[in-house]
Amino acid sequence: MTKKINYKLTKLIKYYSLINYNLVYDNLAINRYKNSTFYKQGSKEEELKKLKNLIKNIKNCDLKKNAKNLVFADGDSNSKIMIIGEGPGANEDKEGYPFVGRAGQLLDKMLLAINLDRKNVYITNVVNYRPPENRKPSEEEIKRYLPYLVKHIEIISPKILILLGSTALNTIIGDKEVISKARGKWTQKKIGKCLTSIIASFHPAFLMRQPDQKKMAWIDLKMIKKKISELKIKIEN
Numbered sequence: 001m002t003k004k005i006n007y008k009l010t011k012l013i014k015y016y017s018l019i020n021y022n023l024v025y026d027n028l029a030i031n032r033y034k035n036s037t038f039y040k041q042g043s044k045e046e047e048l049k050k051l052k053n054l055i056k057n058i059k060n061c062d063l064k065k066n067a068k069n070l071v072f073a074d075g076d077s078n079s080k081i082m083i084i085g086e087g088p089g090a091n092e093d094k095e096g097y098p099f100v101g102r103a104g105q106l107l108d109k110m111l112l113a114i115n116l117d118r119k120n121v122y123i124t125n126v127v128n129y130r131p132p133e134n135r136k137p138s139e140e141e142i143k144r145y146l147p148y149l150v151k152h153i154e155i156i157s158p159k160i161l162i163l164l165g166s167t168a169l170n171t172i173i174g175d176k177e178v179i180s181k182a183r184g185k186w187t188q189k190k191i192g193k194c195l196t197s198i199i200a201s202f203h204p205a206f207l208m209r210q211p212d213q214k215k216m217a218w219i220d221l222k223m224i225k226k227k228i229s230e231l232k233i234k235i236e237n
């Protein structure tokens with residue numbers, strides 16, 4: 001009897017060695033998420049690349065179908081200051097970078113006023129493909145892209161998160177907030193695994209339509225400058 005068992009066992013060992021047993025089976029519990037880039041940890045640049053590829057591979061998205069380019073981000077991924085806008089416009093869709101049109105030029109001036117620029121902040125949007133006719137993203141579109149945005153924030157892990165406009169505000173803080181009342185106030189919030197200080201301000205495109213509100217945006221900018229000093233964030237020039 002023992003000989004028969006040993007013979008069968010020997011045959012099994014030979015069989016599994018032929019089919020690369022160690023590659024198809026281990027004694028660990030199955031992790032159904034082990035092939036998901038959301039759950040793999042790597043360097044920041046690796047995780048950003050994986051996130052970008054995930055967004056590229058989104059299925060059944062009308063924004064993606066109608067856009068020319070994925071608009072992922074711009075700036076320094078190691079920055080502790082992250083800016084979130086609404087969505088790409090025509091220029092952004094053409095160039096593949098956020099805030100490169102007229103609103104982007106105004107944003108550059110706003111950043112320069114507090115000694116910042118694109119090289120020492122990190123910029124992205126709520127949605128990564130241009131909504132047709134530059135319309136606001138729908139609730140369904142925002143919901144679709146929210147998990148990617150949360151992961152984006154987790155990867156960058158900013159100490160300061162700047163929300164430009166009502167779409168960014170409502171996506172991160174909640175639908176009950178109105179930008180005119182919520183702007184200029186600091187709040188701490190945990191987004192995914194990232195605990196960050198958040199401030200909302202007017203979107204540069206809105207300021208172009210309502211230039212009288214620039215004085216309020218300037219107050220917000222001074223608050224951001226003060227917070228950078230309080231948190232001892234080093235700005236690389």
